[in-house]
Amino acid sequence: MTxxxxxxxxxxxxxxxxxxxxxxxxxxLWGLRIAIVAVILYGSFLSISSGRLTASQWRDLxxxxxxxxxxxxxxxxxxxxxxxxxxxxxxxxxxxxMVGAMVAFYVANGLATTSLWVGSPVVSLLIVLISAMVASxxxxxxxxxxxxxxxxxxxxxxxxxxxxxASFTLQYLVRGLVGPSTKAFPRMEPLRGTFDIFxxxxxxxxxxxxxxxxxxxxxxxxxxERTRTGKSMRAVSEDPETAAxxxxxxxxxxxxxxxxxxxxxxxxxALWGLVFPSLNFFSGFLPGIKxxxxxxxxxxxxIVGAMLGGVSLGVFESVxxxxxxxGYEIPAFSQLKDVVAYAALVxxxxxxxxxxxxERLAQERG
Amino acid sequence: MAxxxxxxxxxxxxxxxxxxxxxxxxxxxxxxxxxxMVLVAATGIVATFQERMVIDPIxxxxxxxxxxxxxxxxxxxxxxxxxxEGFAPARVSGRNYGAGTLAGGLAGLCIGVLVILMSVFDLRxxxxxxxxxxxxxxxxxxxxxxxVVVIAAISAVxxxxxxxxxxxxxxxxxxLLPALTWVVxxxxxxxxxGQLFTGLSLDWLTTRLYPRxxxxxxxxxxxxxxxxxxxxxxxxxxxxxxxxQQVSAMPRRRRLxxxxxxTGALLIVLYFVPQVMGPFVSQILVTAGIFLLMALGLxxxxxxxxxxxxxxxxxxxxxAYTAAIFxxxxxxxxxxxxxxxxxxxxxxxxxxxxxxxxxxxxxxxRGDYLAIxxxxxxxIARILLNSEWLSPYFGGAQxxxxxxxxxxxxxxxxxxxxxxxxxxxxxxxxAYITLALQxxxxxxxxxxxxxxxxxxEAMGVNIVTAKLSAFVVGAILASFGGSLYGAQIGxxxxxxxxxxxxxxxxxxxxxxxxxxxxxxALGAVVLIVLPNLLREFSEYQFLFYxxxxxxxxxxxxxxxxxxxxxxxxxxxxxxxxxxxxxIYGEKGATGEPIPEGKT
Numbered sequence: 001m002t003x004x005x006x007x008x009x010x011x012x013x014x015x016x017x018x019x020x021x022x023x024x025x026x027x028x029l030w031g032l033r034i035a036i037v038a039v040i041l042y043g044s045f046l047s048i049s050s051g052r053l054t055a056s057q058w059r060d061l062x063x064x065x066x067x068x069x070x071x072x073x074x075x076x077x078x079x080x081x082x083x084x085x086x087x088x089x090x091x092x093x094x095x096x097x098m099v100g101a102m103v104a105f106y107v108a109n110g111l112a113t114t115s116l117w118v119g120s121p122v123v124s125l126l127i128v129l130i131s132a133m134v135a136s137x138x139x140x141x142x143x144x145x146x147x148x149x150x151x152x153x154x155x156x157x158x159x160x161x162x163x164x165x166a167s168f169t170l171q172y173l174v175r176g177l178v179g180p181s182t183k184a185f186p187r188m189e190p191l192r193g194t195f196d197i198f199x200x201x202x203x204x205x206x207x208x209x210x211x212x213x214x215x216x217x218x219x220x221x222x223x224x225e226r227t228r229t230g231k232s233m234r235a236v237s238e239d240p241e242t243a244a245x246x247x248x249x250x251x252x253x254x255x256x257x258x259x260x261x262x263x264x265x266x267x268x269x270a271l272w273g274l275v276f277p278s279l280n281f282f283s284g285f286l287p288g289i290k291x292x293x294x295x296x297x298x299x300x301x302x303i304v305g306a307m308l309g310g311v312s313l314g315v316f317e318s319v320x321x322x323x324x325x326x327g328y329e330i331p332a333f334s335q336l337k338d339v340v341a342y343a344a345l346v347x348x349x350x351x352x353x354x355x356x357x358x359e360r361l362a363q364e365r366g
Numbered sequence: 367m368a369x370x371x372x373x374x375x376x377x378x379x380x381x382x383x384x385x386x387x388x389x390x391x392x393x394x395x396x397x398x399x400x401x402x403m404v405l406v407a408a409t410g411i412v413a414t415f416q417e418r419m420v421i422d423p424i425x426x427x428x429x430x431x432x433x434x435x436x437x438x439x440x441x442x443x444x445x446x447x448x449x450x451e452g453f454a455p456a457r458v459s460g461r462n463y464g465a466g467t468l469a470g471g472l473a474g475l476c477i478g479v480l481v482i483l484m485s486v487f488d489l490r491x492x493x494x495x496x497x498x499x500x501x502x503x504x505x506x507x508x509x510x511x512x513x514v515v516v517i518a519a520i521s522a523v524x525x526x527x528x529x530x531x532x533x534x535x536x537x538x539x540x541x542l543l544p545a546l547t548w549v550v551x552x553x554x555x556x557x558x559x560g561q562l563f564t565g566l567s568l569d570w571l572t573t574r575l576y577p578r579x580x581x582x583x584x585x586x587x588x589x590x591x592x593x594x595x596x597x598x599x600x601x602x603x604x605x606x607x608x609x610x611q612q613v614s615a616m617p618r619r620r621r622l623x624x625x626x627x628x629t630g631a632l633l634i635v636l637y638f639v640p641q642v643m644g645p646f647v648s649q650i651l652v653t654a655g656i657f658l659l660m661a662l663g664l665x666x667x668x669x670x671x672x673x674x675x676x677x678x679x680x681x682x683x684x685x686a687y688t689a690a691i692f693x694x695x696x697x698x699x700x701x702x703x704x705x706x707x708x709x710x711x712x713x714x715x716x717x718x719x720x721x722x723x724x725x726x727x728x729x730x731x732r733g734d735y736l737a738i739x740x741x742x743x744x745x746i747a748r749i750l751l752n753s754e755w756l757s758p759y760f761g762g763a764q765x766x767x768x769x770x771x772x773x774x775x776x777x778x779x780x781x782x783x784x785x786x787x788x789x790x791x792x793x794x795x796x797a798y799i800t801l802a803l804q805x806x807x808x809x810x811x812x813x814x815x816x817x818x819x820x821x822x823e824a825m826g827v828n829i830v831t832a833k834l835s836a837f838v839v840g841a842i843l844a845s846f847g848g849s850l851y852g853a854q855i856g857x858x859x860x861x862x863x864x865x866x867x868x869x870x871x872x873x874x875x876x877x878x879x880x881x882x883x884x885x886x887a888l889g890a891v892v893l894i895v896l897p898n899l900l901r902e903f904s905e906y907q908f909l910f911y912x913x914x915x916x917x918x919x920x921x922x923x924x925x926x927x928x929x930x931x932x933x934x935x936x937x938x939x940x941x942x943x944x945x946x947x948x949i950y951g952e953k954g955a956t957g958e959p960i961p962e963g964k965t
Binding site for chain 2: 023024025028029032088089106146147150151154156157158159160161162164165166167168169170171172173175176177178179289292296330331333335336338339342343345346349350353
């Protein structure tokens with residue numbers, strides 16, 4: 001799924017035919033682009049030259065960014081794969097992730113009272129991961145069946161609005177079922193403390209998250225590239241009608257895409273609990289938006305792109321506020337962490353909607 | 367669509383018998399219905415609404431919700447298949463009732479399983495609402511095995527009743543169902559109708575219908591309401607032409623006359639509404655009016671121009687904050703302390719600038735990406751307003767307080783009843799602008815753009831100005847809503863401008879009908895007034911919105927009062943075609959219609 005795009009993006013993000021014309025809009029957008037780059041560079045210069053943070057603090061921020069970013073990548077895979085086959089943003093995917101995290105919380109809470117939790121943490125972590133995967137996969141498949149399947153071939157905005165409805169429904173169903181309170185993920189003793197890897201001191205939980213996410217993504221990549229099912233997924237995302245003519249079960253493939261995306265979101269939900277131990281019914285919204293940003297950043301429809309996009313966004317979001325905002329001496333700049341993420345989202349969509357690696361779908365969007 | 371009238375002489379073609387009701391589908395629906403019923407019980411809906419009676423001693427709302435689910439799934443299961451060309455029309459037979467009973471009974475058994483589980487385990491560690499109180503409501507305080515049988519039996523009967531709806535003649539259906547709906551409306555809107563009758567000095571009616579003041583409808587009351595509305599709807603359904611058709615058949619001059627008279631009558635009724643309704647209902651109407659104002663604005667952006675804006679609340683915030691800064695003495699940085707009316711030009715200016723700022727970067731963007739970018743803008747606005755960084759200008763989380771009331775010459779607007787008038791004045795102006803724009807040059811450009819941007823551009827529509835103008839007009843209408851909101855509440859806080867507001871407005875226009883002004887008005891009334899009148903409801907408001915959004919998109923994407931054009935657009939290829947494919951297409955590998963990639 002990594003073929004380079006055939007359409008070069010013009011300055012305004014549209015197809016090439018616009019490049020030749022200089023419109024007021026493109027002038028404005030270029031001005032905006034230059035201004036943003038200038039603001040970022042000057043801010044970074046100010047904050048680095050002030051020497052507020054030591055090298056090790058920067059490194060901690062970077063590692064933290066990579067670990068949250070790898071969770072974003074896992075969620076982004078669901079967005080990107082669904083976009084690949086159905087060409088629509090599954091807004092409810094953030095909630096699929098949240099359901100996984102919720103189930104992971106309750107399973108972990110249940111296990112924490114048993115001897116298994118302390119005795120064999122690997123086994124209990126696996127149980128937590130698998131139950132989160134099962135829950136998220138089921139939710140993703142049910143949502144597809146109930147809300148999206150009857151809408152094949154409908155105008156584009158309709159499934160999008162439906163997915164917003166699905167997102168709200170899932171959020172408030174979970175709120176109704178388990179209550180609005182914020183839950184605290186139980187601690188896992190063996191995961192506290194740090195690992196020393198080649199002289200780098202890294203929190204253990206972050207290492208686990210990064211390794212698990214990498215393993216899942218590697219597995220998914222092999223699945224999509226090497227197996228028959230993966231091949232049919234690629235075929236459907238290339239051209240569903242032709243794929244159907246070639247004897248591929250399109251609906252079945254779409255269900256499998258939702259299932260795989262859901263499973264990744266479930267893993268992400270369980271891993272999220274290790275990094276950010278607090279959780280409520282609304283916790284899926286923001287990671288969902290950020291994961292979507294990652295998917296676009298990497299080039300939507302592009303699996304490797306989603307992985308890269310997630311990690312870049314994670315790093316950008318964790319380093320960005322201290323690097324750029326602190327440079328301008330903005331008070332309480334950590335409040336603006338999400339603004340950085342949203343700004344990244346907006347800028348990526350405006351200036352490079354085809355993403356880092358380029359999407360194959362550029363021409364068809366619209 | 368393809369139902370061509372064939373002259374009688376040619377109808378020699380032998381009609382094939384209609385396919386029977388699918389029992390396996392009924393089985394599946396039974397389990398889905400069971401899942402839905404379990405969710406209704408486990409989210410606490412049953413227990414919360416149990417206190418409220420629909421008909422005083424016999425029908426509580428909580429259980430009604432539960433068994434209405436069974437009824438709905440029975441209705442779906444017992445639905446005769448669509449009549450297709452070459453098939454005889456399907457008749458409702460015992461098999462339909464059987465399917466309904468099966469679906470309802472199965473769904474009831476699922477609740478039975480829940481009851482058994484609740485009696486064996488304590489599930490409250492995870493599912494907070496599965497309390498002993500719920501257990502006693504669900505089981506009617508019977509022993510568990512008996513209760514399971516009783517629940518299944520009630521659900522089965524509800525399912526059969528649901529299936530039976532299909533057997534009713536059309537006129538009976540059109541009479542019976544609205545009359546039943548009115549009974550529910552009258553019993554739930556006790557405050558509204560009690561207040562209304564008191565205001566109209568019809569106290570005898572109040573005592574007849576609601577003997578306990580503010581209490582529910584009694585059996586006698588329910589019967590009265592039912593009979594009155596049954597007669598009314600029987601009369602209405604008996605006429606050949608509806609009122610609307612009659613009016614549009616009139617000659618032009620008379621039609622204008624009738625319309626003017628109707629508008630005048632509506633204005634007079636509106637004039638008396640606040641006095642009759644009292645402060646409580648007026649406050650709800652004021653809130654609904656503000657949402658209606660915003661919904662009319664979003665209707666232009668989404669309904670006319672087809673630009674899905676998920677950050678619309680940002681324009682509301684711009685209006686509220688600009689008005690607050692210009693009028694409040696507590697505004698942190700800049701205190702001109704103007705009157706609201708003098709501040710309005712600045713509000714419009716700020717909204718227009720905000721509209722252009724949002725619209726310019728997204729000019730070359732379509733559909734879903736546009737939705738996400740606007741969502742991003744909306745959230746950025748909220749976080750910035752909330753931030754300490756900008757608190758010297760916007761007051762941070764403390765917001766801006768002490769916003770003076772609206773004053774117009776000698777009139778000082780203070781209570782919700784007072785505010786009703788300016789807000790509805792704005793609503794009427796906004797509705798007028800919306801209607802006038804519909805057939806203007808701009809309106810046509812927007813609709814062309816909505817239908818196909820590339821084609822519209824090729825036909826000479828300037829996409830840049832069309833998008834900018836849609837966003838600017840929408841932003842200005844929302845900013846009016848915001849400034850009135852601030853003046854009425856007396857303060858603005860960033861947390862009032864959550865994404866939830868954007869979604870609520872979106873639900874309003876989708877339920878009512880995108881692009882249709884009466885539809886939007888209906889949507890605002892149903893979605894804002896209803897939840898506020900039913901206090902228990904607020905807890906489940908957003909769950910209801912979410913479900914409603916999905917249901918509308920699946921069953922009626924054009925809304926309840928659709929605009930003609932929009933409906934045409936959405937039903938280009940008629941549903942009957944899909945039905946053909948479902949029967950004749952291969953049920954195996956790719957049974958359902960193949961998704962269309964590029965629509």
